[in-house]
Amino acid sequence: xKRRLLLGTSALTIATLWVLWVPVSFAARAQSSSTPVPxxxxxxxxxxCLVCHGxxxxxxxxxxxxxxxxxxxxxxxxxVHSDFTCVTCHSSLTASMHAKRDAARESCATCHKAEAAxxxxxxxxxxxxxxxxTCVTCHxxxxxxxxSTPEFRTVMTEECRSCHAEMSQNFVSGNPFxxxxxxxxxxxxxxxxxxxxxxVLPVVDPRSPVNPTNILTTCRKCxxxxxxxxxxxxxxxxxxxxxxxxxxxxxxxxxxxxxIGTFAFFGWHTVLQIRHEAEQRRKRQRPGSIxxxx
Amino acid sequence: MNTTIEQAETRASEEQPHVVVRRFSAWTRATHALxxxxxFGLVLTGMPLRYPDAFWAKFxxxxxxxxxxxxxxxxxxxxxxxxxxxxxxxxxxxxWMTGRFRFRSILEPDSIMLRPQDxxxxxxxxxxxxxxxxxxxxxxxTYWEKFDYIAEIWGLLVIGLSGLVMWFPMKAASFLPGWIxxxxxxxxxxxxxxxxxxLFSIHFFNTHLRPDVFPVDPVIFSGNxxxxxxRERYPGxxxxxxxxxxxxxxxRRDPSGFAMFVxxxxxxxxxxxxxxxxxxxxxxxxxxxxxxx
Numbered sequence: 001x002k003r004r005l006l007l008g009t010s011a012l013t014i015a016t017l018w019v020l021w022v023p024v025s026f027a028a029r030a031q032s033s034s035t036p037v038p039x040x041x042x043x044x045x046x047x048x049c050l051v052c053h054g055x056x057x058x059x060x061x062x063x064x065x066x067x068x069x070x071x072x073x074x075x076x077x078x079x080v081h082s083d084f085t086c087v088t089c090h091s092s093l094t095a096s097m098h099a100k101r102d103a104a105r106e107s108c109a110t111c112h113k114a115e116a117a118x119x120x121x122x123x124x125x126x127x128x129x130x131x132x133x134t135c136v137t138c139h140x141x142x143x144x145x146x147x148s149t150p151e152f153r154t155v156m157t158e159e160c161r162s163c164h165a166e167m168s169q170n171f172v173s174g175n176p177f178x179x180x181x182x183x184x185x186x187x188x189x190x191x192x193x194x195x196x197x198x199x200v201l202p203v204v205d206p207r208s209p210v211n212p213t214n215i216l217t218t219c220r221k222c223x224x225x226x227x228x229x230x231x232x233x234x235x236x237x238x239x240x241x242x243x244x245x246x247x248x249x250x251x252x253x254x255x256x257x258x259x260i261g262t263f264a265f266f267g268w269h270t271v272l273q274i275r276h277e278a279e280q281r282r283k284r285q286r287p288g289s290i291x292x293x294x
Numbered sequence: 295m296n297t298t299i300e301q302a303e304t305r306a307s308e309e310q311p312h313v314v315v316r317r318f319s320a321w322t323r324a325t326h327a328l329x330x331x332x333x334f335g336l337v338l339t340g341m342p343l344r345y346p347d348a349f350w351a352k353f354x355x356x357x358x359x360x361x362x363x364x365x366x367x368x369x370x371x372x373x374x375x376x377x378x379x380x381x382x383x384x385x386x387x388x389x390w391m392t393g394r395f396r397f398r399s400i401l402e403p404d405s406i407m408l409r410p411q412d413x414x415x416x417x418x419x420x421x422x423x424x425x426x427x428x429x430x431x432x433x434x435x436t437y438w439e440k441f442d443y444i445a446e447i448w449g450l451l452v453i454g455l456s457g458l459v460m461w462f463p464m465k466a467a468s469f470l471p472g473w474i475x476x477x478x479x480x481x482x483x484x485x486x487x488x489x490x491x492x493l494f495s496i497h498f499f500n501t502h503l504r505p506d507v508f509p510v511d512p513v514i515f516s517g518n519x520x521x522x523x524x525r526e527r528y529p530g531x532x533x534x535x536x537x538x539x540x541x542x543x544x545x546r547r548d549p550s551g552f553a554m555f556v557x558x559x560x561x562x563x564x565x566x567x568x569x570x571x572x573x574x575x576x577x578x579x580x581x582x583x584x585x586x587x
Contacts (some may be wrong), residue, residue, distance in 0.1 A: 229467040241581050248476055254482065259487065270495075277506055
C-alpha cells in the first residue's frame with residue numbers, strides 16, 4: 001500500500017515536471033535557431049538620433065522645410081520594425097555621419113531579397129522613372145504595417161489610389177467589391193490580389209495575371225469554380241460619369257429615363273391630387289364654420 | 295354572413311357608428327406589413343452603399359457594424375422581400391383553389407390589373423383635378439393604386455433578379471454573359487433609388503399623407519373601408535357592390551394606437567431617409583448635367 005502511494009506520487013511529479021519542461025525547451029530551441037538580427041545597443045543608439053530628430057523644430061533647421069527629418073518615437077513603435085535601430089536601415093550613417101545618400105532605400109533588400117528582385121523586373125521598378133519608385137514609396141518608411149493586418153489593406157489601397165486615381169474610382173463605383181473596399185471592408189480582394197504587389201507588369205505582357213489569357217486563372221485564386229464568363233465581368237467600369245461601355249450606357253440611360261419619367265408624372269399628379277383634396281375639405285368645412293350652428 | 299346595405303346600415307346605427315366594406319384580407323395586410331418592413335430594412339442597409347461618402351451613410355454603417363454587417367442584413371431583408379412576394383402568389387393560388395378568386399376576374403372592372411378604361415381615366419382625372427370635368431367613375435382600384443401594385447411586381451423582378459445575379463455571380467455567369475453582372479449593379483442601383491423615391495414620396499402622399507386620412511390610411515390595418523368613402527372615391531365599385539348587395543359589414547374605422555405608432559414611425563423614418571438620400575441624388579444629378587452640357 002505504502003509502496004504504491006510512493007510510486008504513484010513520484011510518477012505524477014515526473015509527469016508534471018515533464019509537461020512544464022516541454023514549452024520551456026521549445027522556447028529555448030526557437031530562440032537558438034532564429035538568425036540573430038543585428039541589434040546594436042538599440043535603445044541607446046536610437047535615442048541618440050531622436051535627440052535631434054525627435055524635435056519638431058528640426059523641420060526648419062536647414063533653412064527650408066523638410067518634414068521628413070522629424071521622426072516620432074510613437075511612429076516607429078507602431079511599425080513591425082519597432083525592434084530595429086535607426087542604423088539598421090540607415091546603414092551608411094555608421095560609416096559617414098549624415099552622408100547625402102543614407103542607403104535606407106536600398107537596405108530593405110537586405111532582408112526582403114525576393115520582393116526587391118521582383119520589383120525591378122516590373123513597371124514599378126523602372127530605373128529611369130522620375131521619381132523612381134522604391135519600397136518606401138508604397139510601404140512608407142517609419143510606420144511599416146504587417147501585410148496580415150486589416151489596416152495594411154486599407155492603407156495600401158489608398159497608396160494605389162494616390163497614383164491610379166481614375167482606376168480606383170472605376171473600381172469603387174463599378175462593382176460591390178470596390179464599394180465595400182472603399183467602405184473599409186478588408187476581407188475582399190484589393191488591387192494587388194489580382195494585379196500582384198511587386199512584379200507589376202503591363203496588361204499585354206503574357207506573364208501578367210490580368211493579361212486576357214490569365215484573367216480566369218486569377219479569378220479562380222478565390223472563386224475556385226468560376227465559369228469562363230466570370231472573367232468577362234468588368235471590375236473597373238470606366239465612367240465619365242455614364243459608363244463608356246455602350247451596353248452599360250444603354251442600361252444607365254434607360255434607368256435614368258424611367259426615374260425621371262416616373263417622378264415627373266407622378267410628382268405632378270400627386271401635387272394636383274393633394275391640392276384638390278385640401279380644397280374639397282375646405283369647401284366642406286366652410287358652411288358649418290360660418291353658420292356656427294350644427 | 296353577407297348583408298345588404300340597408301341591413302348593414304340599420305345594424306350599424308344600432309351597434310356601431312360606421313358601415314364598412316372589406317377591402318384587404320388579413321393575408322394581404324400581413325403581406326403589406328412584411329413588405330414594408332423588408333423595404334425599410336433594404337433601404338437603410340442598401341443606401342449607404344449607393345452613396346458611401348454621405349454623412350448619413352457613415353452613421354447607418356455604424357449601426358450595421360460596417361459594410362460586412364450591412365451586406366449580411368441586406369440579404370436577410372431581401373429574403374423577407376422575396377417571402378412577401380411568395381405570400382402574395384400563394385395567397386392568390388389559395389384563393390383560386392377555394393373558389394374565392396377566378397383568374398377570369400382580372401379582366402373585370404374591379405380587377406387590379408390595367409384595363410383600357412384606366413388610360414381614359416388618367417386623362418379624365420387630370421381634367422377633373424384642374425376643375426375641367428367630372429370625376430371618373432373609378433372601380434375598386436384607381437389607376438394610381440394599380441400602378442403601386444404593378445410597379446411593385448416590376449420592381450421585384452428588376453431589383454430581385456439583379457440582386458440575385460450579384461448575390462450569386464458565379465451561378466449567373468455560368469449561363470449569362472459577364473457584362474450582365476455589371477448591368478445588374480446599374481439596374482439595382484437605379485431601381486433601388488426609383489423604388490425608394492416612389493414609395494417614400496408618391497405612395498406616402500397618395501395613400502397615407504393625403505389630407506383626408508392624414509397621417510395614415512387605416513384601411514391597411516383594419517382591412518375595412520368606410521362605406522361613405524367607397525361611395526365617394528370608388529363610385530364604380532360602390533355601384534357594383536350595391537347591385538350584388540354583398541360585402542357590407544358594420545365595423546370599426548379607426549386604427550389602434552399601436553398601428554398608429556408603427557405607421558407614424560415608418561412614415562417619419564421614410565421621409566427622413568428620403569430627404570437625406572435626395573440631397574445626394576441631386577448632387578449626382580448635377581454631376582450628370584454638367585457632363586451632358
